[in-house]
Amino acid sequence: MTSVLVVDDEPSFTEALSVGLRREGFEVRTAADGRAALEEISESEPDLILLDVMLPGMSGLDVCREIRKTTRVPLIMVTARGEEIDAVVGLEVGADDYVSKPYRMRELVARMRAVLRRASPQPSEPEATCLVEGDVMLDIDRHELRVRGELVSLALKEFELLAYLLSNAGRVVTRDSLMQNVWGYNYVGDTKTIDVHVKRLRAKIEDDPSDPQRITTIRGLGYRYERSVTN
Template structure:
């Protein structure tokens, strides 16, 4: 028997119960969440040993949950994807999922994947130290919480630092304001979405040659922002 815990983030009740039955039969403690937002909260609070994460979820999709979790922890993540959705599998693995199974799947196969993933050693704290993020003369050391431009330290407020790190981890990716709010302020934030615009403006004033014609953080009309480096 084992005292390890598994978090199942899945909105199909029948599948949740089937997973719960089989996981508990193997001796695992099972936690469940019906949507991405509550799944993220549960993962942060309970620190499970493994997360089984569906891609298609209400509130916050599984790919975003995976991206956020991988930024915060090295917990093993097993993605559940729909048959034929190769793009979900590829993106999931690229953003940090450890493995995936395609629906409909054999419960025996899934349990074998779970056992194999839990046998893998977790990274040590020293191995998790992130490499500094670099884009030309701009550098961010997430572990040291330091940023510099042309070798000079940037004095950034905490949210500005987090925003810059988010952009530099995802060069070329378009973010909506809601996605930025979700990742930096949390899904339960109830303030004005324009707070993102304010922080982007402040950040531009510190990293752009001319903040009125930005070359690093680009506004995408009707969408949000993209970091060009």
């Protein structure tokens, strides 16, 4: 049974959500603050985390940063309606997706299952295990990125996005193609998440993220990973 850790300090909300998730077949654990969440994760790592941004003491963003120091467990950030800045920052510190309160249970479960599918190991295929362009090397088997020989940490969605861009190096990749092939046909979130993840990738692989030479924007269409950009 898939285990979910719900981190939220509102007892009535947590109880109602737990009931709904159990009906959907999930095993649910709860934590009312960041410290309790980190202890729960260290004792028995859940399959997925639902993390509220507004927590007493240690904020959800700080909790996410701590979690990402030790594990790549799928994590969905929960924000109040209209807190777009918090949602973007959540993605930047390592969240795989975010939802805004109030939300429909059906939408939440769809996002949870989509994140879990993306995180689950995929059957091996007869394709290259390393994608290389210039001094950027993405090792699919090891799930590692090296830029100029230096190891660079990537969140799961950043890794999948870069892999898709590299596998199509030199070609324009439309936003619709990215949404379908990286986020999946069932993704129900805002397409602005593509821009957020591209920005995060650029910060990690570009010499000057404000003037990207590797991942370039093709206005009105999408993005292109330029071939063999080296210094």
